[in-house]
Amino acid sequence: MFCACKLNAQVTIVVKSKDNALALKTDKDSLLYISYFGAALKEDSLYKRVSDEYRLSDANNSMTNNAYTPAGTWNLLEPALEIEQADGNHSVELKYVSHSTKTEKQNVFLTSVVLKDPVYPVEVILNYRVYFNENIIEQWSVIKNNNPKKAIRLDKYASANLYFARDKFFLRQYHGGWAGEMKPEEHELTAGIKTLDSKLGTRANLFQPPSFVLAFNKPSDEDNGEVLLGTLAWTGNFKIDFEKDGFNNLRLIAGINPYASQYLLAAKSSFETPAFIYAYSQHGVGTASRNMHRWARNYKIPDGNGSRQTLLNNWEATYFDFDESKLTGLFKGAKELGVDLFLLDDGWFGNKYPRNDDRAGLGDWQENRKKLPNGIPFLVNEAEKAGIKFGIWVEPEMVNPKSELYEKHRDWVIRQPDRKEYYFRNQLVLDLTNPDVQQYVFSILDTLLTKNPKLAFIKWDCNAVMYNAHSAYLQKKNIPQSHIYVEYVKGLYQVLERFRKKYPDIHMMLCSGGGGRADYKALSYFTEFWPSDNTDPYERIFIQWENSYFFPAITSCNHVTDWSKTSIKFRTDVAMMGKAGFDIVVDKLSANDKSFAVAALKDYASVNKIIWHGDMYRLVNPWKNSTASLMYASADRSSAVIFNYLTDRRYNNNSSIDPVKLKGLDPAKNYQLKEINLYPGQNAVFSANKVLSGDFLMNVGVNVRLSQSHPSVVIEVQQVP
Ligand code: DGJ
Numbered sequence: 001m002f003c004a005c006k007l008n009a010q011v012t013i014v015v016k017s018k019d020n021a022l023a024l025k026t027d028k029d030s031l032l033y034i035s036y037f038g039a040a041l042k043e044d045s046l047y048k049r050v051s052d053e054y055r056l057s058d059a060n061n062s063m064t065n066n067a068y069t070p071a072g073t074w075n076l077l078e079p080a081l082e083i084e085q086a087d088g089n090h091s092v093e094l095k096y097v098s099h100s101t102k103t104e105k106q107n108v109f110l111t112s113v114v115l116k117d118p119v120y121p122v123e124v125i126l127n128y129r130v131y132f133n134e135n136i137i138e139q140w141s142v143i144k145n146n147n148p149k150k151a152i153r154l155d156k157y158a159s160a161n162l163y164f165a166r167d168k169f170f171l172r173q174y175h176g177g178w179a180g181e182m183k184p185e186e187h188e189l190t191a192g193i194k195t196l197d198s199k200l201g202t203r204a205n206l207f208q209p210p211s212f213v214l215a216f217n218k219p220s221d222e223d224n225g226e227v228l229l230g231t232l233a234w235t236g237n238f239k240i241d242f243e244k245d246g247f248n249n250l251r252l253i254a255g256i257n258p259y260a261s262q263y264l265l266a267a268k269s270s271f272e273t274p275a276f277i278y279a280y281s282q283h284g285v286g287t288a289s290r291n292m293h294r295w296a297r298n299y300k301i302p303d304g305n306g307s308r309q310t311l312l313n314n315w316e317a318t319y320f321d322f323d324e325s326k327l328t329g330l331f332k333g334a335k336e337l338g339v340d341l342f343l344l345d346d347g348w349f350g351n352k353y354p355r356n357d358d359r360a361g362l363g364d365w366q367e368n369r370k371k372l373p374n375g376i377p378f379l380v381n382e383a384e385k386a387g388i389k390f391g392i393w394v395e396p397e398m399v400n401p402k403s404e405l406y407e408k409h410r411d412w413v414i415r416q417p418d419r420k421e422y423y424f425r426n427q428l429v430l431d432l433t434n435p436d437v438q439q440y441v442f443s444i445l446d447t448l449l450t451k452n453p454k455l456a457f458i459k460w461d462c463n464a465v466m467y468n469a470h471s472a473y474l475q476k477k478n479i480p481q482s483h484i485y486v487e488y489v490k491g492l493y494q495v496l497e498r499f500r501k502k503y504p505d506i507h508m509m510l511c512s513g514g515g516g517r518a519d520y521k522a523l524s525y526f527t528e529f530w531p532s533d534n535t536d537p538y539e540r541i542f543i544q545w546e547n548s549y550f551f552p553a554i555t556s557c558n559h560v561t562d563w564s565k566t567s568i569k570f571r572t573d574v575a576m577m578g579k580a581g582f583d584i585v586v587d588k589l590s591a592n593d594k595s596f597a598v599a600a601l602k603d604y605a606s607v608n609k610i611i612w613h614g615d616m617y618r619l620v621n622p623w624k625n626s627t628a629s630l631m632y633a634s635a636d637r638s639s640a641v642i643f644n645y646l647t648d649r650r651y652n653n654n655s656s657i658d659p660v661k662l663k664g665l666d667p668a669k670n671y672q673l674k675e676i677n678l679y680p681g682q683n684a685v686f687s688a689n690k691v692l693s694g695d696f697l698m699n700v701g702v703n704v705r706l707s708q709s710h711p712s713v714v715i716e717v718q719q720v721p
Contacts, residue, residue, distance in 0.1 A: 012048040013099050015111050015128040016040055017135045020280050022128070022162075023047040024067050024113065030095040032067040032115060032126075034163040038226075039282055054165060064245055065163040068115065068126055068141060069253070070094050071156070078193060078243050080158035080253050081143065085120050086150035093117050094124055107132045108299075121146035129275075134295040138233075138277050144270040154263040158255030159232065160276035164216065165249045171242060172213035172220055174546065177206060179534035181515040182546035184623075186219060189244050197239040199259050201414075201466025201485055202397065202429055203516035210238040210519060211550045213285055214252075222618055223284040229292055230254065231550055233521035234274035236489035237261065260469070262482040277520055285549060286663075290615050293552035297613065300520055301555055302504070302527050305613060308554060309340035309457060309507060310601060311391065313583040316535075316561045320347035320356050323371045327379060331386035333586025336594070338601045341389035341456050343581075344379065348372060348392070353402045359426045362398050363405030365444045380452050391457025392448060396441045397492070398427045398464055412437050414484070416468040424464035425513075432491030433484060434473035441495050449503060459509040460526070462517060496525040509557055515543070518551060528555045528579055535583070536564035537574035541628050541645055544577055545618065553632065554612035559583045560597075568593045569679045570645070572600045573712040576677070577611065577630060577643050580604055592680045603676040607641045607716055610634050617663040622647040627706055633664035637694075638719040640665065641676075644704040646711035659701030662717070665694035670720050673702060677714040685713050691720055 012035070013024040023036035025048065035051040063075045071079035072091030083092040094115035101111040113126040123144040130137055139160040145152045172186040173196055196212060198204040210232035213220050220227050230252070232238045237257035244250055254276040265271050279295070281288035297304035312334035318326060327344065334342045347368075350361025354368050361368075367375045376392065383390035399405050399413055401421065406413060406428075414429045415421055421428065430437050449455055471484050479487075510517055510526035518529045529551070532543050540558065547556060556578030560571045568589070575581070580601075586594065614632040619642070622628035626648035633640040644660065665671060672691045675684040685705040692702065697717075704713045 010048070011096060011099075013111065013113060014044060014047050015130060015137065017130050017132050017137070019135050019282070021047065022137070023050060025051055026096045031063075032094070032096045032113065033065045034067055035065070037162065037164055037280070064247065064249070064251070065165075066161065067113070068094060068124060068158075068161045069251075070117075077245065077251065078241050078253055079156055080141075080161040080255070081124065082154070082156035082258070083120075083122060084153040084155060085122075086147050086152055089120070092120065092122055097123075104129070120152075122152065131295050131299060134279075134291045134298070135281065136277065136279050136291060136295040138275040140273045140275040142270050142272045143265065145265040145267060147267050149267050151264050151266050154265055154271060156255075156258040157263065157271060157273055158253045159273040160252070160254050162252040162278075163249060164214075164228075164252070165247070166216040166226070167248070168217050169242070169244065169250045170215040170219045172215070173208070174211065175208050178514055178516075179532060180539075181532045181534075182209070182543050184546055186213075186215075189242055189250065191244045191248075194242045195239060197257050197259070198237050199257060201237060201469055201488065202235075203462050203465055203512040204236050204238065205519065206465065206512070206514075206516035209515070210234065210240060210254075212240065213549060214242075214250075215285075221284050222286045222621070225284055226282050227280070227285045227288050229279040229285065229288045229549060231277050231520060232274060233277055233519055233524075234489065235492060235517060235519055235522045237485050256486060260482055261485050262480065263486060264480055264483070274521060286617060289549050289618075292550060293616060296520070296523070296552050297554065300524050301552070302500070302525065303507070304552075304554065307609070308528065308579040308612065309389065310338075310579070310604070311341045311343045311457065311581040312337060312339050312586070313343040313345055313459075313559060313581060315345035315393075316563070316583040317585045318347075322347065324374065324378065328382045328386070329587070330585070331383050331388060335387045336598070337582060337586055338598055339388065339582065341391050342383050343391040343393065343457060343459060345393040345459070346395070346461070348376070350403070352404050353400070358400075360400050360402040362395060362400040362427050363403040363430075365394070365396075365447075376448065376452050376455075380454050384454065389456035390452075390454070391459065392455060393459040393461060394444060394448070395461040395463060396444045397430050397432060397462055399430055400427050411472040412440070414466055414469060414471060414488075416470045417472070419468055422467040424467060427464045429464055429466050429488075431471045431473055431488075432495070433471050433479075433487035434491070437473075438491050438495050442498055445499055446502070449506070455506070457507050457509070459511050459530075461511040461513070463513045493521070500525055515547070518547070518555075523551075523555060528557050530557050534563065535559055535561040535571075537566055537571045537645075538564070538647060538649075540574050541622055541647055544574070545622060545628065545630070548616060548618065548630070552612075553578045553616060555579075557581060567679070568596055569600075569677065569682075570712045572597060573643060573677055573714050574645065576600075576604055576608075576714070579612075580608075596679050600677045603714075603716075607639075607676070610639055610641050614640070615664050619660050619663065620644075629660045629704070631662060631664065633717075637664060637666045637669070640671075640717040642704070642715045642717065644706055644713045644715070646706040646708070649708070649711075657703075659703045661699065661701035662694075662697040665698055665717070666719075667693070667695035667698060669694045671697060671717045672720045674716050674718070675713060676716045682710070685710065
């Protein structure tokens with residue numbers, strides 16, 4: 001523990017990973033500011049001298065680059081922290097008190113910096129958790145109200161506040177909606193504040209996710225230049241501000257959205273913000289992505305280095321229209337295909353209000369007696385007899401007004417008591433701020449798993465945003481309504497935490513009618529997520545491409561469906577860049593399509609470990625070319641698999657004449673290249689198995705010969721002695 005309280009000596013704190021460093025420094029008044037963010041310096045003693053080389057001096061100095069900008073004193077900029085003190089005073093100031101760094105486990109270090117208000121009993125701890133080898137930082141703050149008797153009100157409580165001194169800044173941000181997720185836009189930041197935010201309450205990133213790429217000095221590039229990938233680990237409203245200041249530098253403030261969320265912090269209690277996670281690289285966005293993927297697999301995603309189950313889902317195959325015999329008929333197809341499990345989707349529950357479409361039944365989690373007279377246990381059993389496992393869909397946070405749950409427990413529903421109800425997909429959100437509702441949601445899953453211990457998979461869906469955000473529970477408990485957005489998310493985590501304690505191993509898909517929920521806190525409970533309901537492979541290439549900046553392939557559930565008229569080969573090739581699944585009626589496939597799918601799943605089994613655990617390289621960008629190429633290489637560089645697609649279907653538009661340069665191989669080794677996933681009767685693009693050196697493959701490349709008649713080519717690369 002280091003303390004500068006008495007001497008007011010200037011203190012420098014260095015938060016360092018293998019390649020990078022963030023330095024913090026105190027000024028003569030013990031205010032803490034960010035003095036450096038960039039490549040790690042060779043000598044630690046030099047960090048304290050960095051600030052001498054910058055002349056950020058004006059009346060607002062030490063606030064512009066403050067490490068956690070407080071509001072209400074002499075700060076004129078966007079704050080990270082805003083407080084109404086117990087006496088109504090609206091100011092807070094933070095002075096450095098001490099800091100410490102501890103080793104949490106091998107490769108993981110936590111630096112905590114304690115700041116205190118000299119006038120009011122408020123303390124803030126800034127936490128920086130470094131994953132050394134992966135060059136990842138998780139940053140969050142803890143705000144403490146040390147007033148022994150009175151509450152304070154937090155009006156803004158960001159997770160992280162960063163500062164970058166560079167010439168120019170380019171932001172790659174995302175927008176979209178159902179079936180059109182992750183649409184990128186990259187642009188230069190201009191003076192003033194650019195905000196990315198959500199006010200949706202739940203499935204909060206439907207229109208905009210809390211993930212972005214920030215490139216310094218020039219637009220983002222795969223292999224060159226300074227970039228920062230950032231993402232907030234919070235499954236609710238978020239706000240990320242990018243403020244280009246008077247020095248043309250960039251202030252970044254990321255955290256929970258303070259919109260309608262003033263938070264009363266009781267006497268002697270503390271508030272812990274979610275983590276803002278960032279990967280900084282001096283070698284382009286490819287390196288930053290690979291670091292983030294490795295970190296996610298090693299530290300965040302349950303079973304991140306394990307394997308995943310292929311599946312046949314019945315959503316698009318049947319929608320709500322099924323019964324026992326239809327389903328057991330599909331089991332046969334699943335077995336023939338060779339997938340690991342059958343996933344029963346929406347529509348299996350509700351009796352008074354049967355779930356025969358999306359207008360009724362949500363909330364009543366009893367098997368529909370007409371469709372499934374023998375219940376789920378019968379299906380689990382039949383699946384086992386057919387030689388496959390069984391998984392099930394739930395949407396436990398939601399309710400249709402046409403349900404017994406709504407009739408019995410209107411007080412459990414988020415709604416304004418005296419206003420008209422508004423519905424999103426004909427449904428409302430249950431009030432997870434209420435512990436009884438938390439218990440109810442937990443019991444839906446617990447009951448299913450207790451009755452069916454052989455259930456092997458859960459798809460947890462979430463299809464509505466919060467309208468009329470009002471909680472009867474908070475009102476009853478005299479808790480301000482402005483807690484609803486935060487307490488909802490905490491309630492959700494409470495349920496997921498409890499669920500994971502009891503069922504640590506079951507694989508679970510995070511679904512939200514698409515990618516409306518993928519963030520790294522939710523993904524600490526889920527093995528995978530559903531990027532979009534849009535399974536047209538031409539759309540998926542782009543959606544999966546953009547998700548690949550932030551999430552490893554092992555988390556991406558990609559299904560082959562009948563959404564588009566493209567060949568089954570094209571659809572399957574796209575689905576394989578992650579965890580592949582099918583959502584089709586196998587019996588309706590032609591003989592050739594079926595034998596292709598069976599063989600493709602076998603090919604997939606031989607390369608899926610490389611896709612799930614390997615390093616991902618984006619080789620050819622479909623936004624800039626008429627093709628896309630992505631490659632996954634094993635960590636020891638002995639094997640790889642490359643996916644290539646013709647993305648522009650205009651007449652006579654064939655593959656670019658240039659070869660695709662591979663990455664991540666050993667220049668000194670020789671590799672054999674073989675096209676896999678061939679459709680019956682289709683000729684491979686290479687006449688024979690090709691052997692080329694890593695040096696050749698990475699410097700010259702290989703022409704993958706995409707054409708309108710052969711628009712996707714999957715190549716397996718194997719080291720040869
Ligand atoms: C939305 C999901 O994204 C779909 O896959 C499906 O599960 C439906 N919900 C079911 O209602």
